[in-house]
Amino acid sequence: MSVVADAAGLVFQPYVLLVILASAAFGMFVGAIPGLTATMATALLVPVTFFMEPVPAIAAIVTATAMAIFAGDIPGTLLRMPGTPASAAYVQDAYALTKKGRPESALGASLVFSSIGGIFGTLVLITASPVLAEVALKFSSFEYFWLVVLGLSCAVFISPGSPARGLISLFIGLFAATVGLENPAGAPRYTFGNVELMGGVQFIPAMIGLFAVSEVIRAFIHRGSDEKPPATGNRGIFREQLTNMRKYPVQALRGSALGTAIGALPGAGADIAAWISYAVSKKFSKTPEKFGTGHVEGLVEAGSSNNGAMSGAWIPALVFGIPGDSITAIVIGVLYIKGINPGPMVFITQPQMIYAVFIVFLVANLMMLPLGWLAIKGARQVLSIPQRVLMPIILMFCMVGSFAINNSVFGIWLMLVFGIIGFLMEENDIPIAPAILGLVLGPMLEQNFVTSMIKSDGSFIAFFERPISAGLGIFTIAVWMLPLAMLLLRRKGRGTASSEPSN
């Protein structure tokens, strides 16, 4: 117990608490601006943490990322522009609620269930981290291949409209991901001799283009109809959440658990966790038809999932020194600079450090509630500004955000191209979300696919030879078969229904 007391002593100091507060505000700010991600918040914090002791340094990063992942929901809900990719999975539902005049319902659910997911993930991190990490360690390229395919399949089947259109969207994203030098043979692909394209299609400008610029273009076209910002009621942000907790306890728990597990897998972070959880929620829902129309259920599950994943990602990072996502990859670098080598030995040599990290996680996730409330109160004012005034400013934010990734106007070119693509896609009822996921996971899919093919000498049977791989593979194929089975069942149902009256 003295270890825990030591750890608490490290955390509960005025300086550390001040750092937590400041980085929370910073995380909220960065996460709430479309185009700036939680990863970017971490990267920007690193130079500042160089001047800190290990505990406040880690506290700053943990707090900022947790806040940024939640804050990404705010512009997603109010403006349909997910502030971070982890919010993209359920942005449709959240925005639909805003359109119905109930942004508080969406934001309240995001906030409360983000906090719940984060705390759940932390508890798992504390109790079961060695076990989970050991399972993840056994994964080879085959398991990763299936995991990515599963994530992508879910993205296609959760998208509104027909799966064929979802597939087209996915291929646009996957194809964009093949651009550049980053491939197994290191050969330039689709770069047309352009040096900037050799680095590949940057995710952030593409996301800003697809999600935000297409919306700006649409706003300019439909100026005549002049959409008034939806009136916001005076309902409390937290009040509805008790009802939600009673109504969707299973969803919250499942989202937290699945998110934590996915986060613990190296390479799979909050983004993929949110997508899979949203899909799972839809599949098991009693009212799947309500998803995408402003239904809180998916928000509850995916919202707890992405914050669970944020905590879960630290499991392999702390226990084995393998980053669970890009954020923990940066963290591992910081820890090395501080003279702490993450791995099993830290648990033996510096247990108070590990416990301090656990305490920081709990503090950050609890502080999210009051700070998030403040952020929502502030951000809601955005809606009271008329769209015609807001859209030009948003356009400027988009351009600066796209520029900021590489400090080059090439990002704005990319943003423009993807803005037009996104606009045309939406005009044709092609969902945008699968394209985003294809772009993010494309490189990982390719790497694991090609590695697996080389290892197996081109035999597909090898993808099912390892037990976990086989399980994941069969599960993925089952996901593919589901719409087909549903179609057959519906036909059968319609057949009996139409034959009944004649009887």
Next chain:
Amino acid sequence: MRVTDLTLGVLTLLGGIAIFISAMGFKAIPGQDYGAGTMPRAIALVTVLTGVFLIVKAVMAGERLPGLRLAEWTGNTAALARMAAVLLLILAYILLSPVLGFLTTAVAVMLLAMLVLRVRLVIAVPVALVAALAIQQSFGKLLLVPLPRSPFLPFLW
């Protein structure tokens, strides 16, 4: 601009074939059968299948080429002009901001965009000025993004 399922299927099919042909030239990892072309070929294959599926489905439903339905707004010249305006403003920012600097270009672009949307000048001018300054201060100063300097306003950096 809305294309029908049949047109979409044909476009998808053609896209898949184009990716496949372009991927044939990509090198494999030396000594291996797989490499840079593996993934694009796999994408092409599934794209072609999706295209064929869409075409078959559309033909069975009795669709015919050419299938292009124009949305209502495409008949509205003002709407088309506004769409062109926003694209041109983005282009203008890309081309002019390195020369004129962030503040000047940003104020001009936002001001023009608001005027296109018929925001009154009394509101548009102060909003454009304040927004540009706020973005410059938060991104340029706080986040250290090297926004292009305005030659006329060096004192703000």
